Each structure stands twice: as C-alpha cells, then as structure tokens.
Amino acid sequence: MNTHSKTVLGKISYTNAWPIFHYFDPRKLTHPVEMVTEVPAVLNQRIHDGSLDLSAMSSFAYGMESKRLMVLPDISVSSKGEVKSILLFSKKKIEDLGGGTIALTNTSATSVNLLKILMTKFYKLNPAYITQEPDLTSMMEHADAALLIGDSAIQASWTNHGYYVYDLGERWHDFTNHSMTFAVWAVSSEYAKCHSEVIHEITDAFISSKEKIMQDLTPVINEAIQKIGGTKSYWYDYFTNLCYDFGENELQGLQLYFRYAHELGLMEHEVRLDLWNENKLIRVTE
Numbered sequence: 001m002n003t004h005s006k007t008v009l010g011k012i013s014y015t016n017a018w019p020i021f022h023y024f025d026p027r028k029l030t031h032p033v034e035m036v037t038e039v040p041a042v043l044n045q046r047i048h049d050g051s052l053d054l055s056a057m058s059s060f061a062y063g064m065e066s067k068r069l070m071v072l073p074d075i076s077v078s079s080k081g082e083v084k085s086i087l088l089f090s091k092k093k094i095e096d097l098g099g100g101t102i103a104l105t106n107t108s109a110t111s112v113n114l115l116k117i118l119m120t121k122f123y124k125l126n127p128a129y130i131t132q133e134p135d136l137t138s139m140m141e142h143a144d145a146a147l148l149i150g151d152s153a154i155q156a157s158w159t160n161h162g163y164y165v166y167d168l169g170e171r172w173h174d175f176t177n178h179s180m181t182f183a184v185w186a187v188s189s190e191y192a193k194c195h196s197e198v199i200h201e202i203t204d205a206f207i208s209s210k211e212k213i214m215q216d217l218t219p220v221i222n223e224a225i226q227k228i229g230g231t232k233s234y235w236y237d238y239f240t241n242l243c244y245d246f247g248e249n250e251l252q253g254l255q256l257y258f259r260y261a262h263e264l265g266l267m268e269h270e271v272r273l274d275l276w277n278e279n280k281l282i283r284v285t286e
C-alpha cells in the first residue's frame, strides 16, 4: 500500500477502457487521487508491487493475486463473442500451428493465457511461445503467428498483410458459449480495509462515467479517430460491441476461464473472487 494520503489509481491506456474513464474526473472527487496511465502489463506489475492502490487490470493478473485484491462491482471490459481487438495474426490456419511458434505481446496477461487455454484445451495443440514488443512486422519475422491486443491489434487489423486473423473473444465464445472478461477494476484488500468511503466514491464515479458515455459515445469516438484513426462507424461498433458491466454472465465466463487456467497449470491456485461492496465482502463461490 502506498503511504501517501492520495489514492494512486491505474488507468488502461487502450481505447477499450475509455468509456469507464471518460467522465471520471479525479478533480471532482472529495479525496485526492493520482492517476497513472499505462498498458495492462505495467498496471498489473504496479498493483503487484503495491505502488497502485486501485486499478483497471488484466483479469488474469487479478486472479494471480486474488487473495490480496477485491474486484469493484459493475465494471469490466468484457465481450460475449467477438471483441475486435484481441487478435491472433497467423501465416497458417490456426489448426496448423501445432509445431510452430507464436509471438505474444508483452502488454497482456489475460489474452496470452486465453490463447494458451484455447490452443491446449480446444485445439489440442502445443506450439512454442515467445514474448515480444507489440510490433506485427517484427513478431512475424520471429514466429508463425502473433498475438496483439488493444490499439495495436486494431491498427494491425486495418492493414492489408494477408494473414489469417482470429478473434479470441469469438473463439472463446464458440467453444464455451460464455462471455470473456479481459479487464476488471481491483483494489488491494489492505487499502480497502481503511478507505471504504474513498472506494465508494471512486466506484460510483466510474459507474456514472460508463452510464453517461453509453448514452452518447460521440466524445470517445471522436477521440479515438483523432488518436488511433479509423471511422465513426468502426468505433461506434467497437464500443457498442464491448460490454462494460460485470454481471452474472461475465462472472460465470471469468470463473470458467480461471478454472481452465488452474487446470492447465497457468494459474497456480484456484481463484475465489471477492467483490468489494462498501463494508461487506461478497464472496463469490461457484
């Protein structure tokens, strides 16, 4: 836990998380908040080393530390089926990648493990994995396929490279019929113990941001066009296709993902998901 009076809060830099942050204005909170904006892997590491109190993070990284973290209610980055920004680019059909090498982006935790689950459990394949910076050209120099997430995946999906492209949200849904939750918002239990009011205020502000932006996506669509490129209709489809809630469907999909991750030895322990709720701890058991 950081020892300052400010709450240190992590924001995912990718467009996929913008709706929950767009109208979240730390200056409007009664408690001081310092924001750190980074790719998921950096936020995961900073939650791990205690330099962030509360953060959006990879759901897999939450699972790894579920004993000392709690999940904030009602917010996530999820999809039921296609996600459009978690993509495997491949020189061969996915079924032929068994003896091959897959380059994984170093910015992710959820999607790299999702890919391993899909390959092992559903395709029954065991390719080699290497980890690289998210650059499609250089990844493809070293591997038969490359996994990109977030804005790097979106931009790569717009270029005409001739690779097969597989959407991992869609694959997961095809195999399991479940949603997939890529990011959750988590708070350290130790911090939560003595900062219930702060967390309440921050959680409400995130939920209000989500509700407001979903009524009119124009501001995030315009910002995305300006920063990443693309068209209005692309971004409208992108943001409306993602799910920002964390309800029963998302919970069930995430629990199944954690179960498979544990079964395959990717997650060292079973995950018992604790949802933060004011003074009560809600323990979600299957």
Ligand SMILES: C=C(O[C@@H]1C=C(C(=O)O)C=C[C@H]1O)C(=O)O
Pocket (backbone or CB within 6 Å): 012, 014, 016, 017, 040, 057, 058, 059, 077, 083, 085, 086, 107, 108, 109, 110, 111, 112, 149, 150, 151, 153, 182, 183
């Ligand atoms: C939808 C996405 O979800 C992201 C994927 C993550 C991961 O793979 O670890 C982490 C946070 C999410 O915001 C994406 O990056 O495209």
